[in-house]
Amino acid sequence: MTIATAAPETHATPEVKSYLGSAGWDLKSWLLTRDHKRIAILYVISITLFFFLGALGALLVRLELLTPAGDMVQADTYNRLFTLHGVIMVFFFLIPSIPATLGNFLVPIMIGAKDLAFPRINLASWYLYNIAGVLVLWAILMGGVDTGWTFYTPFSTTYSNSYVTLTIVAVFINGFSSIFTGLNFIVTIHRMRAPGLTWFRLPLFIWAHYATSLIIVLGTPVVAITLALVAVERSLGIGIFDPALGGDPVLFQHLFWFYSHPAVYIMILPSMGVISELVAAFARKRVFGYHFVAFASIAIAVLGFLVWGHHMFVSGQSAYAGMVFSVLSMLVAIPSAVKVFNWTATLYQGSISRETPMLYALGFIGLFTIGGMTGVMLATMGIDVHVHDTYFVVAHFHYIMVGGAIMGYLGGLHYWWPKMTGRLYPSFWARISAILVFVGFNLTFFPQFVLGYLGMPRRYWAYPPEFQVLNVLSTAGATILGIGYLLPFTYLFWSLKYGQRASDNPWGATGLEWETTSPPPTENFLTPPVVTKDAYDYRDFDETAERRPHLAREEEEYA
Amino acid sequence: MSLHVVPRKVYYWIFAALMVGTALTVGAAFVDLSAATGIPGLNDVVMLGIAVAKAVLVVLFFMHVKYSGRLTALTVLSGVLFLVILLTITLSDYLTRGWL
């Protein structure tokens, strides 16, 4: 980035007004803000609330599964619980999570801009999210939906007696919230980069969000119209998807998965972008094979649109199409693997420190690899025929979504927390939480690979007694994982008032975001930056503690 | 990008072409082209071909893509490409159902 000098450690002083307090703390200035940083904070609040709601669904599911018999809730209720968990976690947490929070906050700053291209659309995105949230909460309070988050027809169109239409309206509106974010990022990244910031000098976080935004704008509209058709069919009794009325349920699956498979890349790509940043910062090395990682993001986005049929191997889809989808699905694993290799190569001979964000990044690399490899197993049609709709699939996607995406989110949240809030969190508790999350996660989901392989179906409320031990282990793990999530919720909150104040660059990292105050002023930079260096250029940084303030602080803590 | 004012005459010609295309489409619909030429599905091909040609004219001239930069053209083409992907891959499932 700009020429590295021994910059004085400045704090956001009253003379340098930060975005947090510049317009006062009144509610109106927050609810009508156009500042991307404030919108990011608003989103952090919203998605955290929905995360805990979705987690509650998971908790109840896991409690029921402690015993083989269906004895805690009724079968119908169980269906509603796992649907709640899926709908909330997919649409209201994972898809918006990193882009709407870290992305909104950092994209303009990382490219040296004052804001996103369309600030009002950004605010509208948050409002749409919350309107959708109110509707889905209303549906849940009235009794919820029992179709699974996948809304398969004709159950969703014809036979379900739950609040399908209301939930669909909520998801539809949420989709537009997502589209607004993606559209904003694409235009911003194309048109608002600082002078000197060419495409190949961009942080990989930006490449990841660019690729994610491409997926959002191309895929989301298709699921939107498809779910709208389901709602219309349900209301009018027409037959686009219901075979009894001349419709085609496999057509629904094609249209649904055309979006929902790329959607999983919406969920993981931003997280991968975070990992690139964390690995570079905490190994103090440029990311190995920058161009390959950048192109891999685009490749994942494009190839991700060609593989959706691997969700439909046993649906009645033609075997020939299945074979083609199978091969293509294996291909899409390649750019992901490239990234894992490059992160690992970045670590090699790096100057590694074990701060909390790095712990999450290391956890990500391992867990994502397991999730990814089991994905290739599932892409193998012959295997999938046996494990489709079993806990093997459930374990696979949780390794990616939780072991991957959520750990990336937590790592990024911890890394940029000082920048966003101007406060440091307590390092000890943060590391404990990271370890609890890692241990709890593996205990929850590894048994599920075994369960699935042994034949336990997913979305079942009762199971044969021989599966109980593994289920108990899984629920125990979920409890530990839950504690691991509650701890950050507590100490991050605590740090807002009592945390040590952060300097501009508490990690001694490269990046435009670290060259402004913590927290930044409303216009992001006091003087508009000009970029003259590549990303992750650690060559001019020397190894003194001054350049690694977090280590100096650590010594202080343990002295 | 500097301002490019398209001469009005261009618009009038494109309008005329679009009207001719519409007339051709309607006319061709009433003639069994497959029976006349022996090529199966020719009516569908002609109908879609004319529609695509009309769309291209609107995109290039009315929507100024001909006078815009590479990024605009790339954006349009991406949209079309992914629509084509949706349609062809979905269709390929149905077309290959009997194959294995």
Place this chain on the structure above:
Amino acid sequence: MREAHAAHEAHAALQHQFDTLEQQKEASTLGMWVFLVTEIMFFGGLFCAYLIHRRQAYEGFAEASFHLDVGLGAFNTAVLIGSSLTMALAVWAAQVGRGKACFGFLVGTIGLGTVFLGVKVVEYSHKFHEHHVPGERFHWTGAHPEAAEVFYSLYFAMTGLHALHMIAGIGVLAALLLPAWRGRYSAAYHNPVELTGLYWHFVDIVWIFLFPLLYLIGRHG
């Protein structure tokens, strides 16, 4: 004098996140194009459903399509193409700073769009009276009642979604009328008209595909 007025209008329109009006124009134009890509995929889902169902039930689709009025459909196609012409001319007028002409062409576009919607109301009411509206009151006397109901479901979904987009477009066009009349648009600043034009032309293109696909199936048979 007009240049000074135009320059002032242009300067007032610059939003704080942009450095220059040119950058703002580039960004908002790209934004509209990305939005249109989402619209391609939005309608695209319906086209996909149509494609698969038509393949599965061609005879039934042809039979159902026969009961649509080709004359009205063709007329509407001409009307919409005409409205694209007036829209393009409105953009031209805005670019050269001819506010009153721009106003006139915008009125023309709105007028033609309204004619289109009026014809659709007529067509929809025909379908209503013939009991071809899907749902409880659907009644088909031909050989393929199931396929006919699927056809008309898609017909109403696709033309209905299209009509909604036209109504929204007319609303946006109406919002441009006053500024156009007041000479707000010039070579320096005419982007709102240009972007509305992009949207309007896109809606026209959707109809360019809808008309033959819905109205002209198996007419020669």
